[in-house]
Amino acid sequence: MVKLILKISLFLLLATAALYGEWSVTSDISSNRIGIDDNLTVTIKVSGDKLDNHQQPSLPNTDDWAFAGVNRSTSTNFQLIGGRMSKEITYTYQMILAPTRKGDLTVPKIPISANGETKNTPSYQVEVVEGSVSGRNAPSPRSSPTPSQPDEGDIRDRVFLSATTNKKSATVGEQIVVTYTLYTQYQLANISFSREPSFKGFWADNLYRAKSLNYQRRTIDGQVYNAVVLGKWALFPLSPGDKTIEPMELTATALTQRDFFGFRTGGQNIEIKARPISIDVKPLPSGAPSSFDGLVGDFSMVSELKADTLATNEAFSYIVSISGTGNIQNLNAPKLNFPSSFEEYGVQEGSNINTDRDIVSGTKRYEYVLVPRSPGEFELPKVDLTYFDLNAGKYVTKSAGPISIRIAKGRDSAGGTGSIVSRGEVFRVGQDIRHIASDAKSLRRGTLTKPNGGSIIYFLLGEFIFLTVIMGFRRRKEKLSSDIGYARYTKALKRAFKDLRTASSQFGDMEAFVATVQGALLHYLADRLSLPREGVVFAEIRDRLAERKIDDETLDSIEGLLEELNFIRFAPGEKEEVSKDLLKRTKDLIVKIDRAFK
Amino acid sequence: MKMRYIIPFIAIFALSALASDGAVSLYNQGNSAYREGDFETAIENYLAAIDTGVADYRVYFNLGNAYFRNNQVGRAILNWERARYLKPRNEDVLENIDFARLTRVDIVLESEGGPKVADVYENTFLGYFYAFLDKFSAVEFRNAIIAFSITATIFLALWLLVRGGFRRFAFWISAAFWTLFTLVLILYGFKQGNIWETDKAIVVQPGTEIRSASYTNSQLLYTFQEGMEVAAIEVRDNYSRIKLRNGEEGWTLSDNIERVLPR
Numbered sequence: 001m002v003k004l005i006l007k008i009s010l011f012l013l014l015a016t017a018a019l020y021g022e023w024s025v026t027s028d029i030s031s032n033r034i035g036i037d038d039n040l041t042v043t044i045k046v047s048g049d050k051l052d053n054h055q056q057p058s059l060p061n062t063d064d065w066a067f068a069g070v071n072r073s074t075s076t077n078f079q080l081i082g083g084r085m086s087k088e089i090t091y092t093y094q095m096i097l098a099p100t101r102k103g104d105l106t107v108p109k110i111p112i113s114a115n116g117e118t119k120n121t122p123s124y125q126v127e128v129v130e131g132s133v134s135g136r137n138a139p140s141p142r143s144s145p146t147p148s149q150p151d152e153g154d155i156r157d158r159v160f161l162s163a164t165t166n167k168k169s170a171t172v173g174e175q176i177v178v179t180y181t182l183y184t185q186y187q188l189a190n191i192s193f194s195r196e197p198s199f200k201g202f203w204a205d206n207l208y209r210a211k212s213l214n215y216q217r218r219t220i221d222g223q224v225y226n227a228v229v230l231g232k233w234a235l236f237p238l239s240p241g242d243k244t245i246e247p248m249e250l251t252a253t254a255l256t257q258r259d260f261f262g263f264r265t266g267g268q269n270i271e272i273k274a275r276p277i278s279i280d281v282k283p284l285p286s287g288a289p290s291s292f293d294g295l296v297g298d299f300s301m302v303s304e305l306k307a308d309t310l311a312t313n314e315a316f317s318y319i320v321s322i323s324g325t326g327n328i329q330n331l332n333a334p335k336l337n338f339p340s341s342f343e344e345y346g347v348q349e350g351s352n353i354n355t356d357r358d359i360v361s362g363t364k365r366y367e368y369v370l371v372p373r374s375p376g377e378f379e380l381p382k383v384d385l386t387y388f389d390l391n392a393g394k395y396v397t398k399s400a401g402p403i404s405i406r407i408a409k410g411r412d413s414a415g416g417t418g419s420i421v422s423r424g425e426v427f428r429v430g431q432d433i434r435h436i437a438s439d440a441k442s443l444r445r446g447t448l449t450k451p452n453g454g455s456i457i458y459f460l461l462g463e464f465i466f467l468t469v470i471m472g473f474r475r476r477k478e479k480l481s482s483d484i485g486y487a488r489y490t491k492a493l494k495r496a497f498k499d500l501r502t503a504s505s506q507f508g509d510m511e512a513f514v515a516t517v518q519g520a521l522l523h524y525l526a527d528r529l530s531l532p533r534e535g536v537v538f539a540e541i542r543d544r545l546a547e548r549k550i551d552d553e554t555l556d557s558i559e560g561l562l563e564e565l566n567f568i569r570f571a572p573g574e575k576e577e578v579s580k581d582l583l584k585r586t587k588d589l590i591v592k593i594d595r596a597f598k
Numbered sequence: 599m600k601m602r603y604i605i606p607f608i609a610i611f612a613l614s615a616l617a618s619d620g621a622v623s624l625y626n627q628g629n630s631a632y633r634e635g636d637f638e639t640a641i642e643n644y645l646a647a648i649d650t651g652v653a654d655y656r657v658y659f660n661l662g663n664a665y666f667r668n669n670q671v672g673r674a675i676l677n678w679e680r681a682r683y684l685k686p687r688n689e690d691v692l693e694n695i696d697f698a699r700l701t702r703v704d705i706v707l708e709s710e711g712g713p714k715v716a717d718v719y720e721n722t723f724l725g726y727f728y729a730f731l732d733k734f735s736a737v738e739f740r741n742a743i744i745a746f747s748i749t750a751t752i753f754l755a756l757w758l759l760v761r762g763g764f765r766r767f768a769f770w771i772s773a774a775f776w777t778l779f780t781l782v783l784i785l786y787g788f789k790q791g792n793i794w795e796t797d798k799a800i801v802v803q804p805g806t807e808i809r810s811a812s813y814t815n816s817q818l819l820y821t822f823q824e825g826m827e828v829a830a831i832e833v834r835d836n837y838s839r840i841k842l843r844n845g846e847e848g849w850t851l852s853d854n855i856e857r858v859l860p861r
Contacts (some may be wrong), residue, residue: 433666433694433698437660438629441622444652444654445653446652448653448680450790450796451739456740456783459748
């Protein structure tokens with residue numbers, strides 16, 4: 001019961017607090033020590049779940065600080081705790097204060113009002129010293145403040161564009177620097193160039209162009225401005241007389257209107273125009289050498305040769321480099337007269353221009369590509385460079401070269417259709433292609449393609465097969481000569497046929513015929529069975545033949561044939577026909593046995 | 599029965615002889631037109647002769663001359679290069695190629711005089727090596743390889759078969775020819791692996807643009823005179839990827855170049 005009462009009491013307490021709206025104020029300053037040229041930022045945070053009747057804080061009256069502006073931001077946090085949604089609103093103010101004097105200054109308490117209640121920030125002690133302590137507090141374009149409340153009538157006095165030159169008079173070709181600076185006491189938005197500066201009668205080189213607006217505080221006639229350099233150009237007058245640098249023009253919106261809370265919400269579109277500047281351009285003194293081409297400043301020059309080989313029909317380069325300070329951009333490629341037998345292939349120009357410390361200087365490099373057509377000794381021409389030296393007040397001429405070179409005979413120097421002799425040098429005066437090939441009776445057929453490496457592989461394959469056969473042949477030959485049994489076995493059939501061919505011419509001598517035929521058959525069997533040839537008897541080898549799977553029918557045939565041969569030897573009458581038949585049957589039988597052996 | 603196999607061969611030889619006669623006639627007509635100063639007709643006749651299937655250096659040489667007289671330096675160099683491929687040591691061909699190069703000088707026409715496209719192999723060992731290989735045609739290399747291998751094989755077979763003092767002689771002769779075979783095979787490999795041998799192409803359009811990629815608005819690298827040598831290493835759509843003598847690569851429309859050895 002007690003716990004329940006306590007829970008109810010706590011809930012009522014929280015509900016009451018929520019109903020009345022708890023809120024808090026915290027504050028801080030950017031630094032305890034700043035310079036007189038710096039700004040101090042006071043950050044104030046007002047937080048609560050409900051902030052009724054809250055107003056933007058304002059700086060109480062003080063002689064020590066000038067109010068230079070304020071930035072406001074709002075954030076809202078939502079939290080879900082115990083199934084309940086809670087909300088907290090936070091207003092953050094960054095008040096920018098400018099110190100009015102040096103010494104120990106006090107930032108007074110700043111009253112904050114909300115929910116019918118007023119709370120104060122604490123007061124802060126700040127030491128203000130001479131100059132600037134840190135660039136951090138320099139105003140940015142976003143926070144660019146107005147030093148005072150807007151006055152619609154004098155906007156143009158508070159925002160202006162200044163064009164300044166480092167010289168009001170100059171000599172033709174002498175460098176002048178023109179700088180465009182924007183001064184403003186308002187915060188500006190939507191800045192754009194409506195007219196770029198015009199430098200008619202000048203050669204202009206851009207030295208600087210602002211990519212972002214980084215304002216610096218400047219004081220002019222006791223007025224504090226935010227100033228930014230928009231651009232800077234180096235100008236070189238091209239001719240004498242009174243010259244005018246036409247102005248640059250900008251359009252911008254000056255944020256001059258404030259809303260109920262004092263924030264800038266709107267402004268006035270304005271045109272900002274710099275005043276034209278007159279420059280008195282003096283002429284260069286008379287008596288300029290013929291090699292003078294308008295160069296003013298201080299320069300040096302070198303020439304060099306760039307070549308792998310100096311030979312006819314081989315290109316090489318003659319390089320002239322000019323360096324110095326002044327209107328080097330106006331420099332033109334020196335005109336050089338090369339020997340007539342040199343073919344010229346134009347000039348390659350390269351430049352490296354520096355604008356360090358707003359002074360234009362650099363190097364220009366001219367590469368003359370040449371192809372000599374004749375061999376011999378030649379001289380590359382001297383190069384003269386004349387400029388007006390402003391410090392000395394006179395014209396100065398510097399020279400490079402001449403360079404002597406020897407051109408050797410190149411790849412085409414042989415042959416020629418004609419020549420003239422001059423000072424010991426031989427020049428070709430005509431050259432042409434070789435004449436066409438004469439008429440043909442036949443032409444080679446084919447196609448214009450790269451040869452197929454496959455034909456090489458086919459040949460190699462054929463050679464491999466050939467060598468394999470040769471090696472097999474050699475092995476067989478070696479075996480036949482070293483293994484008698486193998487030789488007899490291999491040659492048995494061949495020798496038997498040879499004997500039978502001998503027998504076919506012995507029909508007239510029956511004794512010899514029978515002996516030869518019997519020998520052919522029995523010697524064949526002996527060779528096949530690796531038995532001695534001499535004294536071989538069929539009865540002895542019949543079993544050996546049976547072991548070699550010669551069938552009984554064949555064995556009987558052999559036996560029968562041998563008996564017939566014995567019989568015919570002693571039979572009367574004409575025997576040639578019978579002999580031929582026996583010979584044929586013997587041959588067939590040997591072939592049959594040979595198949596069985598295989 | 600046998601005639602059935604023989605007749606097609608006879609027909610092929612007969613047609614080939616007729617075609618060759620036609621090519622010879624066209625070639626000689628081309629020469630006549632050239633001598634009369636009618637270079638366009640000469641070009642037509644030489645091209646027609648090539649279309650009949652001849653690969654004779656004289657046709658390409660004379661065609662190159664006709665193009666040169668017709669102020670088409672790129673195509674002149676292209677056909678002289680083809681003639682050189684077929685007859686690499688022919689003096690007339692080499693002279694004309696050198697002469698054409700004098701008129702070209704390998705200068706790039708970028709704005710007012712661009713840089714010379716230097717040869718990365720110039721005055722290097724590889725440069726001299728490839729120049730040596732250029733003195734022989736790929737067909738000569740191939741024939742030498744085949745001849746050396748056949749000779750080496752015959753002597754190897756003799757070494758296997760014969761006995762006596764000749765056997766040793768046969769072995770050393772075979773070994774010598776196998777060495778020559780290996781050496782020439784390696785050289786042939788280098789020659790066939792050199793893109794300036796197999797993929798060489800000639801710029802045939804004046805003011806040919808070499809770009810960084812195969813589309814029109816890519817970065818322009820060079821503008822070439824006709825007659826410049828490049829190596830066409832890849833074809834993609836209507837663009838060819840090419841390599842320059844200075845080692846750089848670029849892309850150009852395939853119509854701007856023509857390969858010395860057509861694919």
